[in-house]
Amino acid sequence: MALAATTPSGPHRGDLAGALEELREVLGDCLATGAAVRSHHASSVTWIGAQPPDAVAFPDSTEEVARIVSICAGHHVPIIPFGAGTSLEGHVNAPRGGLSLSTARMDQIVAVHAEDLDAVVQPGVTRNALNAHLRDLGLFFPIDPGADATIGGMTATRASGTNAVRYGTIKDAVLGLTVVLASGEVMKTGGRARKSSAGYDLTRLMVGSEGTLGVITEITLRLHGQPEAVSAGVCPFPTVRAACEATIETIQSGLPVARIELLDAAMVEATNAYSKLSLAVTPTLFLEFHGTPASVEEQAARFGEIAAEHGGGPFDWATRTEDRSRLWQARHDATWAAAALRPGAKPVPTDVCVPISRLADCVEETLTDIAASGLVAPIVGHVGDGNFHCLPLVRPGEAVETEVCAGFIERLVDRALRMGGTSTGEHGIGQGKMAYLEAEHGVVAVEAMRALKRALDPKNIMNPAKILIP
Structure with a gap:
């Protein structure tokens, strides 16, 4: 381990120029390639060295994210989802270059169902913004990792924090998700019901996947009364x-x-x-x-x-x-x-x-x-x-x-x-902490994780070189 990212930078695996040309047609001014913007979208809080992306996209909807992912998949260009940049283990670095997909413009609280104690939000909503919105309704969202993180980032990193001892972690708060898969297809998981035994628990699979299996574009959350x-x-x-x-x-x-x-x-x-x-x-x-x-x-x-x-x-x-x-x-x-x-x-x-x-x-x-x-x-x-x-x-x-x-x-x-x-x-x-995963879970479990990664992201474009050592 050194004062640099633990995964060395490598060459682009795809056609970056071709992807950027198509992305500009879709995003216009919401695609940035300036050095300052790219530098901001890389890890710099801790000793893990910053590895900036080649460009940053600022979509505002699930549909736009799906279009971006489809373009990048077609050109084999890596995608690194980005929330508030408060993660601490190099999650937002771009060791193989590619596109940082910022959720900054996806900051809408879609719906609050006060009588059912749940809300639907876009991933760029921060926990403080959500609680400010809920205050007059007598409700609150209890997951508090300290930083004013985005709900999407908290979901992707399976965040918890100071209130977890009573209210649980983000995995206990997420009821359902909308996720754009590496193919550009949109998947819905879970729902607003408080429990379900219908099929595999894909919601829990995506919570904590750190952007390696898809881009989370909408979250249904459990709320609590103040x-x-x-x-x-x-x-x-x-x-x-x-x-x-x-x-x-x-x-x-x-x-x-x-x-x-x-x-x-x-x-x-x-x-x-x-x-x-x-x-x-x-x-x-x-x-x-x-x-x-x-x-x-x-x-x-x-x-x-x-x-x-x-x-x-x-x-x-x-x-x-x-x-x-x-x-x-x-x-x-x-x-x-x-x-x-x-x-x-x-x-x-x-x-x-x-x-x-x-x-x-x-x-x-x-x-x-x-x-x-x-x-x-x-x-x-x-x-x-x-x-x-x-x-x-x-x-x-x-x-x-x-x-x-x-x-x-x-x-x-x-x-x-x-x-x-x-x-x-x-x-x-x-x-x-990639080096410790096998010691914790064993070879069979880590191979199962790799199999899931290959199945959902066969081109390895979703936040590559994270979680699993290639």
Whole structure:
């Protein structure tokens, strides 16, 4: 692993010039080839090097996407779907050139069925825009990965985030999809019914496929009613193990916590400096409870008892919207807060997820590894579902640091797999974690994935060189 994309650039496999000529007839000014636009549509947030596409298309409908895909298929030109560009494992890079297909103009909320608690949206709608639209209806969309990601991108990468412990991940929220396949044909999956046993679950196949099987152009989503009362709080602990064990007991006791987030001491220090907080520099849990005023108060009181049993506290909580917003904004800014600890370095965000019973062991062993490696690598995590993130900071071009960090990530993944976990809880595979897929799933399962890829994308034009090593 190096400070560059893990899949080297290769020659175009098709007739790019011919494709661009046809695409200009269809898209006009909505086809861009300028260097600045192409550079924007490539990975640049982390240490994975940017690999820009040759052009960027801005369609506004399923029909236009289907026409674009048909043209690219005819010329064997790669297509890389693009949402907001907030993914962290090189998903939007174009290692073989081709066309970046932006969903920026596909930002319509098609329908909201308040009585059925569902909505139909185009992929370019962001989660904040959707929630702003739903606010006056007393509804909300709970999946919150931190960044203001697009619904299409969240679906393609099987996103989750801080609310997953109570509301599940995006796979639990998606009821149906419209997808343009690599042939240019349009496929509908699922529907608005809350359950179905009719045939293969193609919706779940497409959720998390990272643009390698088709372009998602419409999503039907499950919504939730806004809770009557919300409270958030902060609880310090003497050790990371104590914080994790309190989390484990909270979940195992059935306490319906909406969010429970861990910051280790290094991350608390970074967050204090960046977000102007004054938390004690010690492992800390951020929490949120949803329900009626009485149930929220009862939940918070019960958590306070659990925390005290593990040496935690005092548990300070608040119900004012502005106080909760400030707290969660600080949590969402964790990546930038961590980056500020080492100016000039680039963050290498990576995540794993383990069964919750192994959470304390995994985090504790990881902290020991960080110290032994000499890395600056704060930890933050959605620990209610066993998922945590490490943010090593590495100076670009420093070969020794790069190798140390690569070794650390490999050991982190091995540790998670050994404990029955996964190489990534929510970041996805992209380019960055392809090497670990076989160790996690086995040869037979990965070959099955390749068979699906070949069946649905025989020309290998849909986001090639992602997820599966060729």
